[in-house]
Amino acid sequence: MTAFPFDAVGFDLDGTLLDTFRDLGTAVNHALALGGFEPVPVDSSKDLIGGGAKIMLARAVDAQGGLPDEEFRPLYKAMLAYYAEHNAVHSRPYPGALEALDALDAMGVKTAVVTNKFEEFARSILSQLGLADRFVTIIGGNSLGKGPDGSFIAKPAPDPVLAARERCGGGSFVFVGDSSYDVAAARAAQVPVVVAAYGYCDKPPHELGGDAVIDSFGGLIPALRAL
C-alpha cells in the first residue's frame, strides 16, 4: 500500500468527531426558558450549530423576535454555565470515529481538533469521553484570542487551522468538518477539506465545496488516500 498522503489530520468537533447536538440543544433550551422563550425541538438544534455557542443561541432567540444585547448577554452566560456542567450527558463519538483515530495513530499520522466551541468545553467533553490525550492539540473558538474587531479568531478564519498544522509539525495537513465554517477555514488556510455529510451541515453536503464528502467515519481513510 502506498504511503499515507498526510502527516496530520485536523478534525472539527461538533458534527464531525462527536455527536453533540442533544447537549447543545438542551443548553440552548435552558437559556430560552429563562428568557421566557419557547424551546427549540432538540432535533432542530442541529441547524443552529457551527458558529459556536453565542451564534447558536442568537439564532434561536432571533427566530422568536430577538433581544437587545443587554438582555441577550445574561441568557448567553446562563447557557454557558449550564453547558459547563452538562456537556457530555448525551454526546458521543460518531460510529467508527475511534477506529479511524486508531488507524491514523497506527500509521503515525498526527491528529488535532479545531472547533468553534470554547476550548475548555472541548477539553471537558473529550476528557469525559477519554479522548483528550489522543490529539496533538485542541484548538477552540477562544484559543487564539480576539482580533482587531473584538471577536474571537475562529473558523471561518484560517488561523486555527494554520495553528493546528503548525502544532502538528507543519507537514501536509488535511481538515475534516461538517459546516461551511470548516470548508471556508480550510480553503483560506489552503489545506484540503473533507465534508462529513453525517454531521450538522448548514448546506447540502455536496454543495459545501469540499474536496471529498464522506457519509460515515468508515469512509474517511479511503477518502483521504484518494485526495
Ligand SMILES: O=C(O)COP(=O)(O)O
Ligand atoms: O459549537 C459549535 O457551534 C461549533 O462547533 P464545531 O466548530 O466543533 O462544529
Ligand SMILES: [Mg+2]
Ligand atoms: Mg461542526
